[in-house]
Amino acid sequence: MKITGAQALIKCLELENVEVVFGYPGGSVLTLYDALYESKFPHILPRHEQGAVHAADGYARATGKVGVCIATSGPGATNLITGIATAYMDSISLVAITGQVIVPLIGRDSFQEADIKGITTPITKHNFLIKDVNDLPRVMKEAFYIARTGRPGPVLVDIAKDVFAAGVDFEYPQKITLRGYDPIHEGEEQIIGDVYKELLQAKRPLFFIGGGVNLSDTSETIRKIVAHTGIPVVSSLMGLGCIADDDPYNFGMIGMHGTYAGNMSTTETDLLVGFGVRFDDRVTGLVDEFAAKAKIIHFDIDPAEVNKNVRSHIRVIGNLQWSLNELLNQVINRTKQEWKEQFAPWREKMNAWKLEKPLGYDHNSDFIMPQQVIEKVSQITKGEAIIVTDVGQHQMWTAQFYRFQQPRSFLTSGGLGTMGFGLPAALGAKVGKPEKPVICICGDGGFMMNCQELMTVADLNIPIKIIILNNQCLGMVAQWQRTFYQRHYSHSSLKTKADFVKLSEAMGVPACRLENKKEMFQVIEKALSADGPFLIEIRIPSEEDVLPMVPAGAGLDKMIIGG
Amino acid sequence: MKYTLAVLVENKPGVLTHISGLISRRAFNIESIAAGYTEEPDMTRITIVVEAGDEYELEQVVNQLSKLIDVIKIIDLTGQDRIHRELALIKVKAAPGDRAEIINIVEIFRAHIVDVNKETMIIELIGEEVKIDAMCELLKDYGIKEIVRTGKVAICRGAKAAKED
């Protein structure tokens, strides 16, 4: 019996175990929405397509499943772009479904036509345009397979409106034949032996972990290797949480706002082993001076990442689930004792750096310090909450001061640095992980970029907690202007007549404002323990800097420490 | 240095957009690109000549192109025992007094005259890049009105097909 393309699409979603889609209707997807109505497929309606795609992204980051979003043709589809690019830069598995004008109208500048396949080509792992309903089941199968396997990423499927109405004998393919796509799982085994030999030779080794460890769910294996060998660990922004913050071998984040100990050890190490990292310029600083004394070993699933930014001496290509397990099997050939003795002097040195210049701030200030707020939130939640940030100073303070214990618990736009990501991503994360507390930390600037999603949060009673660290300016921009542009605060002030508490309440999310330092602990605690969603605006000083800071293009040891 | 790559891709709509999009986004230096059907109906072969500073740069080109889902295989033909050819069509001014000389040049290069009118001739030449360059150089004196070149295509000598490696 024939079913419609729209019904077929929903069948595909069911067969791919999709629990929920985030979407926004419009002309070219009306037939699909009618099928959603009939089937009662779980659907969340944000108030902007950008909200839909970031929510699907947050859902994917928190759960490890594929996030799915839907938009109509033309403006609906183009509203997805920032979100797709955000997911692409951080290798997040998404399937974005867009409607397209009917086949005979394609290519004629028809009403609400946009070449979304062309537009998204540089920001998707792959994309498709379906013009024949018979292709639909196969394409959907391929789209989900491509999005979730290998190095994950967003896949866009553009579907002409008439395809949704056309009839099809539904058969979901069992097998996938993609001659050009064969994601490598296992690499060459003997290469792990080479890595092992390098570890035996090393005096000052350093593990550098990134988003790939989060994405491959291998944090446990890394923790075992570290516990057995005592090799110190540093992390990129995207790798935070993979090793517990209070692990004695953890030396925090490296890069532009990395810790002193982390950046110094990266400069001094003689063997840097990167796991699922891409040596982004925010991490390396001046690339020629990055880990200049070290041999570099690079573990990654994507062969194109190796030697892209930094030259590696050994490459280990394959899924980290394979390579880290192999490495673990090898390192246990030696005793803990033997390993730890080998690296004891190095760790002592690193500990000395850590003690010499720990992360800090002015504890005696009369103002509410943002770092202290993050520390409080961390204490209250024991480092176990899912923390979603926006982009700016608050994001870096969160990275520095929240004591992450778990992988997939720090959700942030690392690669693209997308302001407006926080609120919708937090919403999506909570939908995916209802049992976990989800806290969104925003600046007063980025919060406004998708603040319409407060309505979604309120209307669906999604119990996330939102903290706005209000410094009344575009803090990160202002910091650069202060540091490099003689305090010319060009258009970075956000002094406003608007009232965040009223705004939030007007949209249906109860809120309060915190201005008095004395009430801080109590107010935050109360806000976080509210039953439903809650927003808290916290007034912080305008001129606080994120430190340390490596000026763009300088070596990592050229940190501005301040204090 | 110049490298010649044979890129085997799925014969699907949008493949060329994916490839050209990637090349421009990653700022690769592409000298020529020539695509056409192959012995398999669902496969297209693209010959790309790329200028790369060193082997690392070339490795990036190959690895990034390989990531495209529709790219089946990439073979580096550089340095292999291969034949490469390009086709050029050249419209040259041919005043009655110059015709004999031009025909002479055409014969020396083993080219063909494929169209003639009162003022011009169209010459078809197949050969390696340098040969085409040399002929164009000679024809310049008579006045070249138009040149169209296909870009290089290449194939390895021997019994094996590139896809079999």
Ligand SMILES: Cc1ncc(C[n+]2csc(CCOP(=O)(O)OP(=O)(O)O)c2C)c(N)n1
């Ligand atoms: C969409 C977008 N536009 C502009 C920027 C550039 N930018 C980076 S941080 C920043 C300031 C963010 O200010 P706010 O949200 O108040 O956070 P704060 O830095 O004060 O914590 C800006 C404008 C960006 N990252 N994303």
